[in-house]
Amino acid sequence: MxxxxxxxxxxxxxxxxxxxxxxxxxxxxxxxxxxxxxxxxxxxxxxxxxxxxxxxxxxxxxxxxxxxxxxxxxxxxxxxxxxxxxxxxxxxxxxxxxxxxxxxxxxxxxxxxxxxxxxxxxxxxxxMDGYLDVEKGIHVGVSSWRRLDDNAIPARAKVNGAYVNTALAKTDGHKSGFADMIVLTNQGHVAEGSAMNLFLVRDGQLVTSAITENILEGITRSTIAELAEKELGIKTISRPIDRTELYIADEAFFVGTATEVAPIVKIEHRTVGDGNVGSITQKLKDLYSKATHGLLPKYGDWITQV
Ligand SMILES: Cc1ncc(COP(=O)(O)O)c(C=O)c1O
CATH class of the missing domain: 3.30.470.10 (Aminotransferase class 4, branched-chain amino acid transferase, N-terminal domain)
Structure with a gap:
């Protein structure tokens, strides 16, 4: 190098x-x-x-x-x-x-x-090639650490010191054998992953936590919502998500700049859907990969060429 x-x-x-x-x-x-x-x-x-x-x-x-x-x-x-x-x-x-x-x-x-x-x-x-090893889908847990509140250290701002919260969730998850963790708000709603946003597929629609649920307003989150709507005709609903919705989702995946699109096939002791990477997840993963590599000309203005 x-x-x-x-x-x-x-x-x-x-x-x-x-x-x-x-x-x-x-x-x-x-x-x-x-x-x-x-x-x-x-x-x-x-x-x-x-x-x-x-x-x-x-x-x-x-x-x-x-x-x-x-x-x-x-x-x-x-x-x-x-x-x-x-x-x-x-x-x-x-x-x-x-x-x-x-x-x-x-x-x-x-x-x-x-x-x-x-x-x-x-x-x-x-x-950085892969942040998580995602080919077969990942097994994640639900952290006992809660996401920082907007009135404590705002998750909406990417504050260096706030990543102690991420590190606690991710480290304990790692020690328990999980690839990564889902973190809840103090109210017990699903916020996001340790350092990534979360989408669920329920009855053919995408669901993601509302921006008022102590999440980072992810750029990949909005990229995926746009690709899903324009390329697959699938709408994203942004709303509070209960913990038990995780267990009955048809598909689930994390998104983030480093994470890209990471299919989740198991949450704690329950499989997601049939335990395989979901078809909507796979389509969005492929679309995202094409978009980031400049292979979707329609979205060329997302890329600054060097
Ligand atoms: C806490 C948290 N949530 C979500 C994300 C995903 O955000 P983005 O898609 O903008 O990278 C990140 C990654 O930076 C993060 O650290």
């Missing part, structure tokens, strides 16, 4: 030199917001393409706004740096891109914005 670079403190540095002080506020208090963006090799164009980059940078700025962080760059500038970094790192296959807006000052005290606080932007890339 060629020498890898990251963007930090206003410039590109060799990855190994892109380090921050132990006193950095974001390290002390988790006061940062981030995105997970994916770029793919586009076989027909013979170059890399970043999937739904504008939507990711829009959400990053919204997350920063919720926390009161002061971004130093616009969405367009962050997008240009992303394209530049992919070129510098000579990425040639599926690549995960991690931009972060973080509190960079060396101040003790958990306050977000007062005079003199500083925020900065950093960016790096990592090769």
């Amino acid at each position: 060629s020498e890898q670079y990251a963007y930090l403190r206003g410039g590109f540095l060799p990855l190994n030199d892109a380090t921050i002080s132990v006193r950095t506020h974001a390290f002390l208090y988790g006061t940062a917001v981030f995105e997970g963006i994916k770029a793919y090799w586009l076989p027909e164009a013979g170059r890399m393409g970043v999937f739904r980059m504008a939507e990711h940078y829009k959400r990053l700025l919204q997350s920063a706004h919720i926390l009161g962080l002061q971004p130093t760059l616009t969405a367009e500038q962050m997008g240009d740096l992303t394209v530049d970094l992919i070129k510098r790192n000579q990425c040639q296959g599926a690549t995960y891109i991690r931009p972060i807006i973080y509190k960079s000052d060396l101040r003790i005290g958990p306050i977000l914005t007062v005079d003199g606080t500083q925020d900065d932007f950093c960016l790096f890339t990592v090769p």
Whole structure:
């Protein structure tokens, strides 16, 4: 692999030199917001393409706004740096891109914005093929950890410190032998997966948790809803989901930038449907893969070519 670079403190540095002080506020208090963006090799164009980059940078700025962080760059500038970094790192296959807006000052005290606080932007890339091993479908559990509430740490913002909640759910699930976990709200409704949104198929319709159920408003979630409606004529209903609906769904799958489309074939001790990857799930998985690789020309504007 060629020498890898990251963007930090206003410039590109060799990855190994892109380090921050132990006193950095974001390290002390988790006061940062981030995105997970994916770029793919586009076989027909013979170059890399970043999937739904504008939507990711829009959400990053919204997350920063919720926390009161002061971004130093616009969405367009962050997008240009992303394209530049992919070129510098000579990425040639599926690549995960991690931009972060973080509190960079060396101040003790958990306050977000007062005079003199500083925020900065950093960016790096990592090769990433599959986040979960999904070919035969995955076996997931329902976590005993509850999703953070909008009035505690808002799930709608992708806050670095909030991923302790994700890590608790995912780690305990992993130790119990599950591929990943479904997390409930404090009211006991289905929120989402540890770091992905969830869809169920019930009677030929797609159902996904409403955005008021302490979920991240996922970009893959809206991509899948659009593909389902336009390509398969299947509508998505966004509403609160009870836990027991998980057990009687015909099909279930996770979606997310890293996860892509991950069919769920078993939830705790119950199979989903007949225990095989569902046909609607498989169609959406194939459509999503084509869309991300630039093979659905109709959706070409979802891709920023590098
Ligand atoms: C908590 C959480 N929910 C959902 C998602 C899926 O969001 P997206 O499709 O925008 O990647 C993610 C992934 O980033 C996540 O961390």
